[in-house]
Amino acid sequence: MSETVKQGAHKSYLEETGGRKGIFKWILSTDHKRIGLLYLYSIMTWFVIGVALGIMMKLELIAPGKTIMGAQAYNATFTVHGVIMIFLIVIPGLPAVFGNFLLPIQIGAKDVAFPKLNLFSWYIYVAGSILVVASLFAGGGPPDTGWTFYAPYSFKTGTNMLPAVVGAFVLGFSSILTGLNFLVTIHRLRAPGMTFMKMPVFPWTLYGTAWIQLLATPIVGITLLMVLGERIFNIGFFDPAKGGDPILYQHLFWIYSHPAVYIMILPAMGAISEIIPTFSRKTIFGYRFIVISTLAIAFVGYFVWGHHMFTSGMSGTALFTFSILTFIVAIPSAIKVFNWVATMHQGSILLKTPFMWAASFIFVFLIGGLTGLVLGALATNVHVHDTAFVVGHFHFIVFGGTGFAFFGAVHYWFPKIYGRMYDESWAKTGWLIFFIGYLALYGPMLYLGIKGMPRRYFDYLPEYHGPNILSSLGALVMVSGFLIILINLIRSARHGEKAEANPWGGTNLEWQISSPPSLENFDEIPTIDKATYKYD
Amino acid sequence: MYDISPENASNFVAGVDLAFVIILGVSVFFLVAITGVMIYFIRKYRRDKHPKAIQNEGSLKLELIWTIIPLLLVLVMFYFGWMGWKPMKTPPEDAMKVTAIARMWNFKFEYENGKLTDSLYVPVNQPVVLDLKALDVLHSLYIPAFRVKEDMVPGNIKQMWFIPGQVGSYDLFCTEYCGLDHSYMYTGVRVMAEEEFAEWMKDTTATAPAVDESMTPAQQGFEILKSNGCNACHSSDGSKLVGPSYRGIWGETQEVTTAGEKREITVDEEYIRRSIYDPNADIVDGFNKGLMLSYEGLVTEEEIDLIIEYIKSLDE
Ligand SMILES: [Cu+2]
Numbered sequence: 001m002s003e004t005v006k007q008g009a010h011k012s013y014l015e016e017t018g019g020r021k022g023i024f025k026w027i028l029s030t031d032h033k034r035i036g037l038l039y040l041y042s043i044m045t046w047f048v049i050g051v052a053l054g055i056m057m058k059l060e061l062i063a064p065g066k067t068i069m070g071a072q073a074y075n076a077t078f079t080v081h082g083v084i085m086i087f088l089i090v091i092p093g094l095p096a097v098f099g100n101f102l103l104p105i106q107i108g109a110k111d112v113a114f115p116k117l118n119l120f121s122w123y124i125y126v127a128g129s130i131l132v133v134a135s136l137f138a139g140g141g142p143p144d145t146g147w148t149f150y151a152p153y154s155f156k157t158g159t160n161m162l163p164a165v166v167g168a169f170v171l172g173f174s175s176i177l178t179g180l181n182f183l184v185t186i187h188r189l190r191a192p193g194m195t196f197m198k199m200p201v202f203p204w205t206l207y208g209t210a211w212i213q214l215l216a217t218p219i220v221g222i223t224l225l226m227v228l229g230e231r232i233f234n235i236g237f238f239d240p241a242k243g244g245d246p247i248l249y250q251h252l253f254w255i256y257s258h259p260a261v262y263i264m265i266l267p268a269m270g271a272i273s274e275i276i277p278t279f280s281r282k283t284i285f286g287y288r289f290i291v292i293s294t295l296a297i298a299f300v301g302y303f304v305w306g307h308h309m310f311t312s313g314m315s316g317t318a319l320f321t322f323s324i325l326t327f328i329v330a331i332p333s334a335i336k337v338f339n340w341v342a343t344m345h346q347g348s349i350l351l352k353t354p355f356m357w358a359a360s361f362i363f364v365f366l367i368g369g370l371t372g373l374v375l376g377a378l379a380t381n382v383h384v385h386d387t388a389f390v391v392g393h394f395h396f397i398v399f400g401g402t403g404f405a406f407f408g409a410v411h412y413w414f415p416k417i418y419g420r421m422y423d424e425s426w427a428k429t430g431w432l433i434f435f436i437g438y439l440a441l442y443g444p445m446l447y448l449g450i451k452g453m454p455r456r457y458f459d460y461l462p463e464y465h466g467p468n469i470l471s472s473l474g475a476l477v478m479v480s481g482f483l484i485i486l487i488n489l490i491r492s493a494r495h496g497e498k499a500e501a502n503p504w505g506g507t508n509l510e511w512q513i514s515s516p517p518s519l520e521n522f523d524e525i526p527t528i529d530k531a532t533y534k535y536d
Numbered sequence: 537m538y539d540i541s542p543e544n545a546s547n548f549v550a551g552v553d554l555a556f557v558i559i560l561g562v563s564v565f566f567l568v569a570i571t572g573v574m575i576y577f578i579r580k581y582r583r584d585k586h587p588k589a590i591q592n593e594g595s596l597k598l599e600l601i602w603t604i605i606p607l608l609l610v611l612v613m614f615y616f617g618w619m620g621w622k623p624m625k626t627p628p629e630d631a632m633k634v635t636a637i638a639r640m641w642n643f644k645f646e647y648e649n650g651k652l653t654d655s656l657y658v659p660v661n662q663p664v665v666l667d668l669k670a671l672d673v674l675h676s677l678y679i680p681a682f683r684v685k686e687d688m689v690p691g692n693i694k695q696m697w698f699i700p701g702q703v704g705s706y707d708l709f710c711t712e713y714c715g716l717d718h719s720y721m722y723t724g725v726r727v728m729a730e731e732e733f734a735e736w737m738k739d740t741t742a743t744a745p746a747v748d749e750s751m752t753p754a755q756q757g758f759e760i761l762k763s764n765g766c767n768a769c770h771s772s773d774g775s776k777l778v779g780p781s782y783r784g785i786w787g788e789t790q791e792v793t794t795a796g797e798k799r800e801i802t803v804d805e806e807y808i809r810r811s812i813y814d815p816n817a818d819i820v821d822g823f824n825k826g827l828m829l830s831y832e833g834l835v836t837e838e839e840i841d842l843i844i845e846y847i848k849s850l851d852e
Contacts, residue, residue, distance in 0.1 A: 370564075
């Protein structure tokens with residue numbers, strides 16, 4: 001590790017405006033770092049809205065009967081919450097923000113392969129999000145179909161479903177183009193000497209993700225087009241009265257949306273694989289196995305969509321196959337968890353905020369994965385399918401997994417992005433409150449589901465009251481933590497202490513350049529002669 | 537496993553709960569063990585206690601161990617999941633048949649002798665097979681105590697079966713989101729002793745709508761609306777729900793769409809009858825097609841006359 005980094009020898013990318021002013025230095029810049037931040041700010045904005053909708057749902061459910069809104073409003077709230085969280089936040093999420101910011105730097109490149117296409121993808125993203133959010137305000141009321149848009153209800157409801165579906169369709173293109181861009185970048189722009197097996201884990205996970213984005217997203221595109229055809233021209237693909245089949249819709253939807261779960265979680269695993277070695281000062285344990293398991297997840301993940309439909313009447317053979325494959329796809333994730341924990345063994349661990357997020361990630365991700373086994377087994381699936389258990393399970397994976405990794409990543413790369421440090425003690429306080437609230441919010445859902453409370457219920461029988469109170473209170477605690485985290489980050493981006501080039505002692509390329517990086521990242525493209533995560 | 541359900545509520549409880557116990561048992565063990573080891577490492581190797589890390593790139597032996605052992609364990613879990621589920625697939629030949637009919641937002645159960653009820657009545661210790669029929673959108677029939685659930689798909693009649701093992705009352709939910717009143721789409725299962733059930737089954741009059749001759753025709757009309765679940769979509773106070781309100785329509789002119797053409801109609805007896813037997817013939821402006829289904833065979837001509845009396849009475 002050469003300690004020759006000269007902080008501030010060049011203008012940073014934040015000072016480099018290309019002669020543009022105000023907002024234009026952002027929305028016209030093709031610098032991958034600025035584009036990453038554009039995504040960060042857009043995603044954070046939607047996230048605040050999504051969280052607000054989630055809190056409204058939890059307040060409604062704090063007591064049986066109507067509490068703060070009626071059934072129609074509640075149904076619209078969970079639909080829009082789901083659509084925003086899935087399509088606008090978790091799917092673009094880590095790849096769009098940290099992938100953009102870090103992928104070129106981590107592989108020693110000056111930018112992605114197609115910088116203009118990259119900016120264009122962000123425009124598509126914004127157009128799609130505006131359509132989705134417009135559905136809230138225009139037409140016959142916000143959509144009330146659930147984020148899954150299941151047929152035939154989605155063709156019968158009078159609410160404003162079309163813009164939401166068109167929005168999701170448009171967002172798909174942003175995802176496909178980003179995936180394409182990253183694939184080409186990784187294949188063509190690695191620095192001399194950086195063979196695939198010398199590449200850090202984060203780019204590896206982006207690589208697996210990019211293939212899924214490229215290959216699976218078109219399927220949901222076609223499906224959403226079929227939905228449009230159904231609603232506008234009454235074609236009848238999914239309408240039994242016209243010889244169609246509503247179950248066909250579910251197959252098409254999940255053929256994309258299951259792999260999409262891996263779009264959400266793989267880069268999160270990548271970020272965790274960066275954080276743990278850095279704060280343990282130890283090379284990652286079983287690098288090769290982590291890489292192989294990443295590719296295995298991306299591949300096997302295509303063949304398990306049927307586990308969302310175990311009660312829809314598929315044949316016994318189909319159920320047998322989907323169930324066993326679901327169990328097998330759990331193995332590569334387990335391998336990763338074991339390797340992360342082994343990385344800590346005999347390390348020299350510094351308990352900074354990113355590490356706290358990473359360690360708590362392992363805990364909540366384990367709960368998410370293990371509850372997934374309950375859903376993967378047929379007998380138990382039949383009982384908990386479409387109950388609060390499923391809602392708990394996927395929040396443990398998608399919010400516990402991706403969300404915790406995202407917050408970990410924000411803190412970890414914060415000094416690199418802004419050249420300033422966040423406030424450590426506020427960050428830790430925020431984390432602790434968030435974590436406690438989080439467990440109180442989602443833990444009871446698992447219990448409620450086993451007790452038989454169905455999901456998407458505006459109202460429930462009194463026997464389910466107790467755990468629902470705990471869950472609602474948990475939501476309020478979690479949000480307080482979230483606000484602390486957010487305010488701390490916003491404040492520190494402007495007023496934090498100046499950061500060093502390598503405040504954590506990381507080994508990958510992003511830590512060998514100044515904080516914040518210069519426009520072109522490297523003066524000279526580096527030559528790589530060592531394995532990644534090498535401490536000596 | 538928990539209080540909502542005695543161990544033998546149905547013949548599937550034992551198999552499903554065994555799978556639960558095995559999977560949750562292994563899961564809790566791994567959750568506690570991995571988290572415990574992690575916390576132990578974090579405490580033991582904190583930088584102030586352990587300033588210099590000892591590098592270790594990995595170990596093939598460990599990788600094999602933590603691939604193979606979990607693989608074997610998940611295969612065991614799969615096996616118990618499969619074994620618990622398999623008997624649910626094929627109902628026995630001699631099972632008693634009931635047709636379960638779901639529509640937005642209620643269930644109806646039809647027995648072989650033509651009896652029609654809102655909740656499910658079954659005899660104890662006798663296999664029952666439900667033919668699952670959805671009339672409008674997807675629904676799903678779920679009886680938590682029995683550990684059974686199956687989606688109800690329009691245009692595709694599926695089956696579900698079970699042997700109730702204990703006299704009592706249990707919850708029955710719709711678990712597939714189906715619109716506005718999804719969360720009110722629940723009813724109960726009554727498991728009865730054999731003789732009691734036989735007695736109940738014979739009496740096909742008891743469940744006809746509770747029309748009391750001492751009520752006015754309009755009041756009777758309201759009871760009929762209530763017992764058919766019309767009020768989930770229609771209000772009596774002029775407010776718009778999924779469908780138009782009954783108030784303020786009698787004798788009025790309305791804009792409707794008939795076979796794609798807009799036209800005006802006057803709400804009279806003929807129109808109301810058509811609205812109930814063939815609701816999608818004329819679609820009232822501002823409402824959606826396909827939500828209300830025909831009640832032909834469910835609501836008689838005489839009952840429609842009473843409903844009309846009720847609608848008239850709202851505007852007096
Ligand atoms: Cu339903």
